[in-house]
Amino acid sequence: GAPPPPPPPPAVGVHTARTMFVGGTRRTAAHPLHERPNANLTVLLHARVERVLFKARRAYAVKARVESVGQITLRVRRGGEVLLACGAIETPKLLMLSGVGPAETLRRFDIPLVAASEGVGANLIDRKEITVGVPMLVPELQGDTSTILGVATILDDVWASVAHKQALPWTLPMQLQMMEPRHRTPECATALTGALLMYGHGVLPKEFQSVASFYVAQRRPTARGSVSIASADATEAALVRDGWEDGSAAAAHDREVLVSALERLVLPLLDVADDDGLPRRLGHPPHEPNGTFGAALRAWRDRNGAVTLSAALAALPECRLAVSPYEPCTNSEECYPTVPTLPRRNRSALLEAIEPVVASSHHCQGTAAAGSVVEAGTLRVYGVDGLRVADTSVFGQPIDIHPMLAAMTTGTLLGRRVPAVL
Secondary structure, three states: OOOOOOOOOOOOEEEEEEOOOEEEEEEHHHHHHHOOOOOOOOOOOOEEEEEEEOOOOEEEEEEEEEEOOOEEEEEEOOOEEEEEHHHHHHHHHHHHHHHHOOOOHHHHHHOOEEEEEEOOOOOOOEEEEEEEEEEEEOOOOOOOOOOOEEEEEEEOOEEEEEHHHHHHHHHHHHHHOOOHHHOOOOOHHHHHHHHHHHHHHHHHHHHHHOOOOEEEHHHOOOEEEEEEOOOOOOOOOOOOOOOOOOOOOHHHHHHHHHHHHHHHHHHHHHHOOOOOOOHOOOOOOOOOOOEEOHHHHHHHHHHHHHOOOOHHHHHHOOOEEEOOOOOOEEEOEEEEOOOOOOOOOOOOHHHHHHHHHEEEOOEEEEOEEOOEOOOOOOOEOOOOEEEEEEHHHHHOOOOOOOOHHHHHHHHHHHHHHHHHHH
16 A cells, blocks of 8 residues: 655756865765764884785685785684675786686786685776866856766766866876876875875865866776786786777767767767857867967866966876867867867767877776675675675676765675674
8 A cells, every 4th residue: 555666866967066175175985984983993104015914715814915024924813704795896806816817817916715706806897987177267166165066967878977076186197188298107196196185276276176077978888807916926007908008899889979979968068159058168269260279278278288287286207287288279160178188070089089098097997796796785705714805896897977875885785794894
């Protein structure tokens, strides 16, 4: 006799997006540790786990290196277990270094085999995204400064957003869009992320927040990559293939999804011929009869071209910001007022311009998938005892849009099921 449940909300629509921003500061996983201290929890800072140790195929300890004390061995309590939550890149790497993974890979690096598991490191899901910027010739973009995104649009295969000014600093290390090409390196991304985490948005000159970002990302990527190890050295970075470099039909499909979304959702907003359009609201005057808007862009570049970096960024020799490493197009009949310049009416040129700014969303998943590497429901690693995985690597299919809540829910549910781990 109970009434039927209400229908689910539509999967397609437009909404104002909110995320983990409070007072201009992005909240991280560290905040709950400060707000709700747990006497049963010890957090080791500047520590790297190098291996899980096994005895008769049961995990009994982890070997780690802590910056302040060197190498240590941490043993589990009687009846306890080891729980891995290192993410879709580091978790498969750590499993392989510990002897759980593809047998041939372990033999190649003389790693003793504990349990053969061909699925470890396979099935990497790396959602791709494209971000383009429009220089703002007004003091600031309207919006709620507690959010990272202004307005988000969700369609069947993509989601798109106008990113708020608070988002730009975090775009820098993830996509290195405003970096000189020679400085687009992993070392630069690491240094920028560390500076942002340590000093907040104040690490950037205000001039670098004068770009409105337009963002599109896949919802359901079809390309699959892999994660492997380069050696038996835990300090050496994992080998990551994103699945786009092999020219597969899946990669071609995913690229077309992104480009089509840009054409449908973003470029129509940037038509400078619209007197009431978004460029006008960002301070770009209507174009002259000859189609030129380059004077406004050049003025923006001249004004911001000699910015003074904060001390934190100036001290990073591996990183140098640039207002734009791209030469702007100056004719609205030929291009859009974007960074990088996006050509009009020439799809092959558009594809060429977009290729360098296709980037990972850093929502990687799938490399220790449930049903292949871990048992569905319990997340126990097949072939061994006392070892489970609780991060995005267990998701065998793409988690729609942002996997943050799915990752946190996985850890919460596993914690309730396995009290010994806590």
